[in-house]
Amino acid sequence: MLRSRMTDRLAQLDGKISANSIVLLGHGGTPEFVADLLAIWSSGAAAACINPALTENEIDTLKRFVKPAAAILHADQDAQIFQTNRQSTDAVTLDSPALLLFTSGTTGNPKGVTHSFRSLSARIALNQAYMGSEVLQKTLCPLPTHFGHGLIGNILTPLFAGGDVLLLSDRSPVSLSRLGVLIDENAISFLSSVPTFWKMVQKLSLPPKNETLKRVHVGSAPLSIDLWDAITKWSGTTEVFNMYGITETANWIGGTSLQEGRLLDGRIGSLWGGNAMIKQEDGNIQNTGTGEILIQCPSIMSGYYNQPDLTREVLKDGWFYTGDIGTIEEDGEIRLTGRSKSEINRAGMKILPEEIDLLLERHIEVVEVCVFGLPDAISGEKVAVACVLKDGSTLTRNDLIDWMKNLIRPEAIPETWFFIDEIPKTDRGKINRDNVRNVCLKGTD
The missing domain is CATH 3.40.50.12780 (ANL, N-terminal domain)
Known part of the structure; x- marks a missing residue:
C-alpha cells in the first residue's frame, strides 16, 4: 500500500516541480502521510511539514513565507501545483534541503528549521x-x-x-x-x-x-x-x-x-x-x-x-x-x-522555572504545575505558578509555601498562585509558559 501510494503521489509531482523546491505537507499521523513524504523526497524537493490543525489564515501565512512549488494539504486530494514546470540547474545533493519544521510563528514571522538530507x-x-x-x-x-x-x-x-x-x-x-x-x-x-x-x-x-x-x-x-x-x-x-x-x-x-x-x-x-x-x-x-x-x-x-x-x-x-x-x-x-528564555529575573536573582516545576510536582497532592514570571513594580519580576491539585485535595497556597521552605531558597518560592483544573498544552503536548500565564491572568479579569 505504501509503495503504491508513493508511486501515485510521485507521478503528480514528477516533472511539474523543480528539484530543490518546497512542498507544503499539511496532513499527518497516517500511512498516507509517510508515503507522501517519501514521494516528495523522491522528487528532489523538500517537505515543509505543518500542523494539520492550522487555520486557513495560518496556512496562507506559511505559503507567503515559504513560496512552495506545491502543497498536499489533505490525504485524499491531489497535490496543488503552484509553480508548474519550473526548472532548476542545481543538482540535489546530501546538503540540499529535505525538511522544514516550524517551531513558531504561523500568524506572524514563521520560524522554520531547515534540515538537509545529510x-x-x-x-x-x-x-x-x-x-x-x-x-x-x-x-x-x-x-x-x-x-x-x-x-x-x-x-x-x-x-x-x-x-x-x-x-x-x-x-x-x-x-x-x-x-x-x-x-x-x-x-x-x-x-x-x-x-x-x-x-x-x-x-x-x-x-x-x-x-x-x-x-x-x-x-x-x-x-x-x-x-x-x-x-x-x-x-x-x-x-x-x-x-x-x-x-x-x-x-x-x-x-x-x-x-x-x-x-x-x-x-x-x-x-x-x-x-x-x-x-x-x-x-x-x-x-x-x-x-x-x-x-x-x-x-x-x-x-x-x-x-x-x-x-x-x-x-x-x-x-x-x-x-x-x-x-x-x-x-x-x-x-x-x-x-535561558524562561528565566525569571527577581531583583537581579536569576530563577529557572523548570527547577520549581520539578520540585512542586514531587508533592503527593500536586498533579502538575507551570511556573512563570509576572511583572512586579519593586523586584522587576515575581515568581508565579499555575497548579493542578489531585481531586479532593484541600491544600492551600500557604500549605505549599510551608512545604517548600526547607527545600528551596526563599527567592524561588512563588508569590502568586493560580489553582486551575488543567494546564493548557500545545499541539505537541508541551507547556508554553506564555500561554499558561495568559490563561491564568484572563481568569482573574
Missing part, C-alpha cells in the same frame, strides 16, 4: 546505532508527525531500520486508557513520548502484561525523578531514557536511563555522536561548568529558513547555542536545569 541521515543513523535494531522492530508512535520527536524519532528511525510502526492517531483519554492493552496486542518494543503523555497514562491505563517493551524514551520537556520511576514501573522495563533533543538538532542527541547513573532531575548523560560545551555567565566557553549548553554534532540544522540574522544568533563557529541552561560534569555527564 543532517537527517546522520541523526537517524546515530539513533539506530545507539538504540540497536532489535529495539526498533515494533514502534508505537503516540505523537503528532509534524515535528521532530514524532517524525524523526518515532517514524523515520524505526522505518529505516526495517521495523514496523503503529500510528496512534487517537490520543483521547478513552484511547489512552487502552494503552497497556494496545502494547500487548501489537507486541510493541519501543515508544517515545513527552512527560505530559505519561502523566495521563499513569491515571488512565493499566500497565502492559506481556513485557514486550524493550525501551521507552521520554523527551521534549523536563522529566522529574518521580515520574521517571513511575514510567519505569508501568512499562516493565528498566530501559526508560530521559532524552535530550530539539528541532534544531533533528531529534535526540543524548539520553540516559535511571540504571546508568546518579538519580538527578534533568540528567541526560552524554551526547550521542557530538560534543558539548558550556558558555558561562561571564561569556567564557568551557568544557565543564554551568551555563548555556552549546552543541556540535552532525545533525545540526542548516539554519532558519529565510532568516539569516536569526540563524547567525545561534550558529557560531560550528556550534549551536541551544538556549538551554545546564551543567557539564568532569566526566562529560550533562544535566539540564532550564531555558
Whole structure:
C-alpha cells in the first residue's frame, strides 16, 4: 500500500516541480502521510511539514513565507501545483534541503528549521546505532508527525531500520486508557513520548502484561525523578531514557536511563555522536561548568529558513547555542536545569522555572504545575505558578509555601498562585509558559 501510494503521489509531482523546491505537507499521523513524504523526497524537493490543525489564515501565512512549488494539504486530494514546470540547474545533493519544521510563528514571522538530507541521515543513523535494531522492530508512535520527536524519532528511525510502526492517531483519554492493552496486542518494543503523555497514562491505563517493551524514551520537556520511576514501573522495563533533543538538532542527541547513573532531575548523560560545551555567565566557553549548553554534532540544522540574522544568533563557529541552561560534569555527564528564555529575573536573582516545576510536582497532592514570571513594580519580576491539585485535595497556597521552605531558597518560592483544573498544552503536548500565564491572568479579569 505504501509503495503504491508513493508511486501515485510521485507521478503528480514528477516533472511539474523543480528539484530543490518546497512542498507544503499539511496532513499527518497516517500511512498516507509517510508515503507522501517519501514521494516528495523522491522528487528532489523538500517537505515543509505543518500542523494539520492550522487555520486557513495560518496556512496562507506559511505559503507567503515559504513560496512552495506545491502543497498536499489533505490525504485524499491531489497535490496543488503552484509553480508548474519550473526548472532548476542545481543538482540535489546530501546538503540540499529535505525538511522544514516550524517551531513558531504561523500568524506572524514563521520560524522554520531547515534540515538537509545529510543532517537527517546522520541523526537517524546515530539513533539506530545507539538504540540497536532489535529495539526498533515494533514502534508505537503516540505523537503528532509534524515535528521532530514524532517524525524523526518515532517514524523515520524505526522505518529505516526495517521495523514496523503503529500510528496512534487517537490520543483521547478513552484511547489512552487502552494503552497497556494496545502494547500487548501489537507486541510493541519501543515508544517515545513527552512527560505530559505519561502523566495521563499513569491515571488512565493499566500497565502492559506481556513485557514486550524493550525501551521507552521520554523527551521534549523536563522529566522529574518521580515520574521517571513511575514510567519505569508501568512499562516493565528498566530501559526508560530521559532524552535530550530539539528541532534544531533533528531529534535526540543524548539520553540516559535511571540504571546508568546518579538519580538527578534533568540528567541526560552524554551526547550521542557530538560534543558539548558550556558558555558561562561571564561569556567564557568551557568544557565543564554551568551555563548555556552549546552543541556540535552532525545533525545540526542548516539554519532558519529565510532568516539569516536569526540563524547567525545561534550558529557560531560550528556550534549551536541551544538556549538551554545546564551543567557539564568532569566526566562529560550533562544535566539540564532550564531555558535561558524562561528565566525569571527577581531583583537581579536569576530563577529557572523548570527547577520549581520539578520540585512542586514531587508533592503527593500536586498533579502538575507551570511556573512563570509576572511583572512586579519593586523586584522587576515575581515568581508565579499555575497548579493542578489531585481531586479532593484541600491544600492551600500557604500549605505549599510551608512545604517548600526547607527545600528551596526563599527567592524561588512563588508569590502568586493560580489553582486551575488543567494546564493548557500545545499541539505537541508541551507547556508554553506564555500561554499558561495568559490563561491564568484572563481568569482573574
